[in-house]
Amino acid sequence: MIKEIKIYKGDIIFCASPDKFTTLENGYIITENNKIKKTVCELPSEYSDCEILDFSGNLIIPGFVDIHLHAPQFENLGLGYDNELLPWLENYTFPEEAKFSDTEYAKIIYSKFIKALYTHGTTRSVVFSSLHLESTEILADLFLESGLGAYVGKVNMDRNSPEFLTENYEKSLEETEYFIKKYNSPDSLVKPIITPRFVPTCTPELMEGLSKLSEKYNIPVQSHLSENLSEIEWVKELHKEIGSYAKVYDHYKMFGDRPTIMAHCIHNTSDEIKLMQEKGVFVAHCPTSNFNLSSGIAPVRKFLDSSVKVGIGTDIAGGHTVSMPETIVAAIHASKMYNVYVDRSFHSLSISEAFFLATKGGGEFFGKVGSFEKDYEFDALIVNDTELNGNSRKNLQDRLEKYIYFGTKEDIKKVFVSGKEINRNRF
Ligand SMILES: [Zn+2]
Numbered sequence: 001m002i003k004e005i006k007i008y009k010g011d012i013i014f015c016a017s018p019d020k021f022t023t024l025e026n027g028y029i030i031t032e033n034n035k036i037k038k039t040v041c042e043l044p045s046e047y048s049d050c051e052i053l054d055f056s057g058n059l060i061i062p063g064f065v066d067i068h069l070h071a072p073q074f075e076n077l078g079l080g081y082d083n084e085l086l087p088w089l090e091n092y093t094f095p096e097e098a099k100f101s102d103t104e105y106a107k108i109i110y111s112k113f114i115k116a117l118y119t120h121g122t123t124r125s126v127v128f129s130s131l132h133l134e135s136t137e138i139l140a141d142l143f144l145e146s147g148l149g150a151y152v153g154k155v156n157m158d159r160n161s162p163e164f165l166t167e168n169y170e171k172s173l174e175e176t177e178y179f180i181k182k183y184n185s186p187d188s189l190v191k192p193i194i195t196p197r198f199v200p201t202c203t204p205e206l207m208e209g210l211s212k213l214s215e216k217y218n219i220p221v222q223s224h225l226s227e228n229l230s231e232i233e234w235v236k237e238l239h240k241e242i243g244s245y246a247k248v249y250d251h252y253k254m255f256g257d258r259p260t261i262m263a264h265c266i267h268n269t270s271d272e273i274k275l276m277q278e279k280g281v282f283v284a285h286c287p288t289s290n291f292n293l294s295s296g297i298a299p300v301r302k303f304l305d306s307s308v309k310v311g312i313g314t315d316i317a318g319g320h321t322v323s324m325p326e327t328i329v330a331a332i333h334a335s336k337m338y339n340v341y342v343d344r345s346f347h348s349l350s351i352s353e354a355f356f357l358a359t360k361g362g363g364e365f366f367g368k369v370g371s372f373e374k375d376y377e378f379d380a381l382i383v384n385d386t387e388l389n390g391n392s393r394k395n396l397q398d399r400l401e402k403y404i405y406f407g408t409k410e411d412i413k414k415v416f417v418s419g420k421e422i423n424r425n426r427f
Helices: 071-076 085-101 101-120 133-146 169-182 202-216 229-238 247-250 270-279 287-292 300-305 326-344 350-366 396-406
Strands: 003-018 020-032 033-038 051-064 064-069 122-128 147-155 190-192 221-225 262-266 280-286 311-312 380-383 414-419
Touching: 003 169, 003 350, 020 051, 020 350, 020 396, 033 133, 051 122, 051 169, 051 270, 051 287, 051 350, 051 414, 064 071, 064 262, 064 280, 064 326, 071 085, 071 101, 071 122, 085 101, 085 229, 101 122, 122 350, 122 414, 133 190, 169 190, 169 202, 169 326, 221 247, 221 414, 229 247, 229 270, 247 270, 247 396, 270 300, 280 300, 280 350, 287 326, 300 326, 311 326, 311 350, 326 350, 350 396
Parallel strands: 003 051, 064 122, 122 147, 147 190, 221 262, 262 280, 280 311
Antiparallel strands: 003 020, 020 033, 051 380, 380 414
């Protein structure tokens, strides 16, 4: 195999671990076949003849990884936040998702959605579509065309939903299997993920069937868990025999039997948190959504102390923005309020911890993604922060913090996924 060497020069900053940044001012990232070989301050002489992509003066940071969001809710950004979860689903989410029976509408909205992702520097995402098969194929195809990495899930729901969004479970499973077979390719940047919407909308038969598909094709799983107190009571009513919300997923072998993301996890019991740790379940922490829908504050510090895997999700349109920097800030704010109002012993998130969660933390779901360590895929943003800094000279950590809190999408000059530059004018 021919070795393709590419070298990127600039002010490099990333988090290999949550507690600190690794910084290289005027450093070099050396990649071989789009994977990182080394990250160095001085270029070794053996590379002196290689072409260098010179971004001197710009920040080079890992691309953002958003591990929970709903593509068909893109038009609902900023709507309906006087409601809590269940009325919000009924009055805002379901009527909008129903429109995706129309593939022309899907093409228009999903193109806008993907453009918003790369414009804001999100290079990988784990996405809910709607229950509509054809529109979900459109979403996956547009992701493939864009060059972004994604897990895409056709949503399954066959009870407790409006009639216009209720599937027959056999058809739901057939269509899910078709979607899996069409897109399940190990080398693809876009892959399928099993997506029961949440326990209340899925019959035991449907859960059984999805679990079998997950096992048969070795497909990861995503869903929602313990977002809202009324929702948790509802699940208890529906599954009195099982005992806890997390255990319902576990009962159907969709709780870490394959890689699994559970969004929110605000009101979990200690037993559930222990089960998440034991089974390697990822929490998608979605602070903007949790504020907007008055759901609560997830105990992120408790997850980290318990060695539960955590990433960050924008959860649009519960969240009002696809911007991961804004969501990082919200995660820090949430942890500060948790510290002040709930439990003084849980320290708030530092900027490096929150940045870690939004890059390498969630990136782990994709493999070696979200860092600039050896063998990681080169997913990166080139950020020109000159305007942000004015005349003052700052260290790299200060520059990154300023960009996260105060920067905009206009500061992002280039986006790379797995070593390939994203054409940001495609859609
Ligand atoms: Zn969600």
